[in-house]
Amino acid sequence: MTLSLVVALTAAAGTEPAAGGTARAGVPPAASAPAEPSDIAPLASLPAPRRPSPVRAHGADRLAAASLEALRLGRAAHRTGRSYAKILREMRAGRTRAAQLRAALLRERRRAGELRRAAGRIAGAQYRSNNRLPFALSTRARHGSQARRGPQAHHGRQARPSPEAVLDAYRNADHRQHLLASRAREALRLSRALEADRAAVLARSAALVAHRSRLDTERLRISRRLGVVRGQLRELSRKASREGRCGLPGTVTAAAKRSEPAAPPVTAPGTGWTRPVEHYVLSAGFGGSGRRWAHGHTGQDFAVPVGTPVRSVGWGRVDSLTCGDSFGISMVVQHGAGAFSQYAHLSAALARPGQRVRPGQQIALSGTTGNSTGPHLHFEVRRTPRMGSGIDPVPWLASRGVRLR
Secondary structure, three states: OHHHHHHHHHHHOOOOOOOOOOEEEOOOOOOOOOOOHHHOOOHHHOOOOOOOOHHHHHHHHHHHHHHHHHHHHHHHHHHHHHHHHHHHHHHHHHHHHHHHHHHHHHHHHHHHHHHHHHHHHHHHHHHHHHHHHHHHHHHHHHHHHHHHHOHHHHOOOOOOOOHHHHHHHHHHHHHHHHHHHHHHHHHHHHHHHHHHHHHHHHHHHHHHHHHHHHHHHHHHHHHHHHHHHHHHHHHHHHHHHHOOOOOOOHHHHHHHHHOOOOOOOOOOOOOOOOOOOOOOEEOOOOOOOEOOEOOOOOOEEEEOOOOOEEEOOOOEEEEEEEEEEOOEEEEEEEEEOOEEEEEEEEEEEOOOOOOEEOOOOEEEEEEOOOOOOOOEEEEEEEOOOOOOOEEOHHHHHHOOOOOOO
């Protein structure tokens, strides 16, 4: 009797059960006309009010958890990948620096050896000059008188170096010896400094190798875990799309905003437009034909793994979020009059209808829901929010400074 009373009150209020078919999040159901007394069916033929299924609620929680985990692991993989690339760059720079220091060290060692040998030769010459120095000093007083006698006095004698020449040679040799000794000491000091720098570079390289090994282990762990989460997200999103559950709780949207990279995404200079995904491989293009498309391919496909963050290509507002049809979980963003972008075959939506979005903002996770043969993002550009007004996205983005590689 209680159930019959609830049903009667429901019918009197003019409410009806939700109609089946494709679900559209953010769009209120059409208001039903007040029921006339003659239109009210017998109580026995009215269905009982539909209550949320515990299994369905549990499935939504699992999808939300998988989406959050995919976001977290994707962010961790991004950080680890950047750290790994930085380590590789530092290792290459370290090897180059070590090679340069080794070449400089060999040059300075050769230079120091040459200076030592030159100083040895000068020391030998100075020793030989020293043997002549007493003779030069004893004959210096007679040098003036010999000079006055003229060259006839020396005719037939072997010419000897003058005392001034011997003293000048001695002084020059002594100066050169001190100069070369100073240069040899400087070359030795520089060699030791270069050797210390090279040892520090080699030690740094060894530390980088150890760090790279740890990053390899971390990357492998994240990759394995991400593979498991992507598999879960794939199955849960397909089920959600079939059941007409397009959106996720607001907690997931907030977490997605927190998980976005600190650095803003790269946009075309002065345009405010960007690519829908960061790393991708272009697959089926606009206008392609085949048994998978009834009237030709209406967008550009980006081959990406399940759970890849999908970004808004520009400023706009989320126009609609649908699921259950051939596009699976699909989102349309309006960027102005006559400019709409669609993101289809998603695994999770991170933005809600009516929400304002900016270029590069994470609005969804890629997937393989709907009529899809593998993980990818189906991206369309339309003149209206409805299917059938699509244009080729590649030249449309190119005209806004965004080149797809």
